Amino acid sequence: MHLTNTSIIYRALATFLIGGLVQAGWSDPPPLQWAKGQGTPLGEHVIEGIQTQDGGFCLVGKTDEPGRDWADGLVIKINAQGELEWQQRIGARKSQEELRCITEVSDGYLIGGTFSGSEKKSQAGICKLDRSGTVLWTTLLPHKRFGAVRGVAIDQAGYLVGTGYTDLEEYKIPFIADEAIGVLFKMDQQGEIQWQQSLPLAQGSKVDVHPSDGVIAVCGTQWRATDKSSKREGQEGKGVREDHQDGCLLLFDENGTQLGQRFFGGPHMDQLFDLDPTHDGWVLAGHSMGIASGWDVWIVRVNADGMLLWQKRFGQPLGGDKAFVFDECYGVKSAGDGGFLLACGSGIEPENVHDQKDKRNVWAAYLIKTDRDGALEWEYIFHRPDEGHNACEWVIPVREGGYLMLLDSDHLGEASEENIGLLKLGNPSEGS
Numbered sequence: 001m002h003l004t005n006t007s008i009i010y011r012a013l014a015t016f017l018i019g020g021l022v023q024a025g026w027s028d029p030p031p032l033q034w035a036k037g038q039g040t041p042l043g044e045h046v047i048e049g050i051q052t053q054d055g056g057f058c059l060v061g062k063t064d065e066p067g068r069d070w071a072d073g074l075v076i077k078i079n080a081q082g083e084l085e086w087q088q089r090i091g092a093r094k095s096q097e098e099l100r101c102i103t104e105v106s107d108g109y110l111i112g113g114t115f116s117g118s119e120k121k122s123q124a125g126i127c128k129l130d131r132s133g134t135v136l137w138t139t140l141l142p143h144k145r146f147g148a149v150r151g152v153a154i155d156q157a158g159y160l161v162g163t164g165y166t167d168l169e170e171y172k173i174p175f176i177a178d179e180a181i182g183v184l185f186k187m188d189q190q191g192e193i194q195w196q197q198s199l200p201l202a203q204g205s206k207v208d209v210h211p212s213d214g215v216i217a218v219c220g221t222q223w224r225a226t227d228k229s230s231k232r233e234g235q236e237g238k239g240v241r242e243d244h245q246d247g248c249l250l251l252f253d254e255n256g257t258q259l260g261q262r263f264f265g266g267p268h269m270d271q272l273f274d275l276d277p278t279h280d281g282w283v284l285a286g287h288s289m290g291i292a293s294g295w296d297v298w299i300v301r302v303n304a305d306g307m308l309l310w311q312k313r314f315g316q317p318l319g320g321d322k323a324f325v326f327d328e329c330y331g332v333k334s335a336g337d338g339g340f341l342l343a344c345g346s347g348i349e350p351e352n353v354h355d356q357k358d359k360r361n362v363w364a365a366y367l368i369k370t371d372r373d374g375a376l377e378w379e380y381i382f383h384r385p386d387e388g389h390n391a392c393e394w395v396i397p398v399r400e401g402g403y404l405m406l407l408d409s410d411h412l413g414e415a416s417e418e419n420i421g422l423l424k425l426g427n428p429s430e431g432s
Helices: 003-013
Strands: 032-038 044-051 057-064 071-078 084-090 098-105 108-115 123-129 135-140 146-154 160-168 181-187 193-198 204-209 216-230 238-252 258-264 270-277 281-288 296-303 308-314 325-334 340-348 364-370 376-382 390-397 403-409 419-425
Touching: 044 098, 044 390, 044 403, 044 419, 057 108, 071 098, 071 108, 098 160, 108 135, 108 160, 123 160, 160 204, 160 216, 181 204, 181 216, 216 281, 238 281, 238 296, 258 308, 270 296, 281 340, 296 340, 296 364, 325 390, 340 403, 364 403, 364 419, 376 403
Parallel strands: 098 146, 123 146, 146 204, 204 270, 238 270, 270 325, 296 325, 364 390
Antiparallel strands: 032 419, 044 057, 057 071, 057 098, 071 084, 098 108, 108 123, 108 146, 123 135, 146 160, 160 181, 181 193, 204 216, 216 238, 216 270, 238 258, 270 281, 281 296, 281 325, 296 308, 325 340, 340 364, 340 390, 364 376, 390 403, 403 419
């Protein structure tokens, strides 16, 4: 049994979703087929994963070192049933390594993140693993200070395209590297850099290549300023510049020439963390704060030129005050039927807790399915307030049907706290 069976109760609590009054066109969510956990004895954070050619899955993230002051990169390979095949730690003692993104090639995996190298400097780079998890090579991008690769993709000619940031003063990877220099680069599958260039934003969060024309798209978040009239003392009738974050989409050709730049959002805080190609453009996702202090899930649909087609916001799957409940999204995937999947977490941050008995203080994993126009079709909620936190960081549409949710979990698995949780969902038509 899983908590999604109580979703009918939550539907009665919210007849529409915030941000644009998205009518709740509900259908039954998919059934849970199995729930498992993987990890080491020290605690993990999963970032993303892929379904591999053999039908299994390969996941990347980080695991703590003893003392938890430093971290190593972690790669976990599981079979189609979620059983461990192998796992590989990547890193040196008392240095910071994290793995943030992965793609599969004919003879292994190309993985981006931050690597210590010989100087233990936490630099942006790519490593290649063979199919048994052995590291074949590591290439570090040339740059000063600290950096990380946060997204990779393979272009039409078989080259790896990557994005992230360089030249940050902080060695640990933040959610958004505000004081860094965004980077875009191309590399062959032997680790030779073809070109590398700076981006007109502080961080590239994810990159992809459109299968129809080879256009490279990078999404990210950028601080901007909006002119607003103000009645503050001494400023009545004058324009005031208010800083806020907007989501950003950059488009490039195969040689790295910029084709366009678009910003999305409003006068409040809006962040984009992932994107995926559609048949005629792109879908992007993150979260948006709006007027209230809580975050809402945010999905943006654009055409091939980056022009906005529509945007929608979702939140509060368990009810509650949107000023206190945070609904965060870090992954979006196009579904086979033209709709979209959003990997999310929902809960109340510790600093926002005002009722110690509120079960929303314990986070829930939250998966949203929309149709091609952004209307809600179903949502899946995995909430275990008596057992621990869960948040969905990534979702993988499974070729054989259904979905694999990758969770940060306090209780799934037996390795330790902060495990990598795995929820395999079937098709919605299979019933609960």
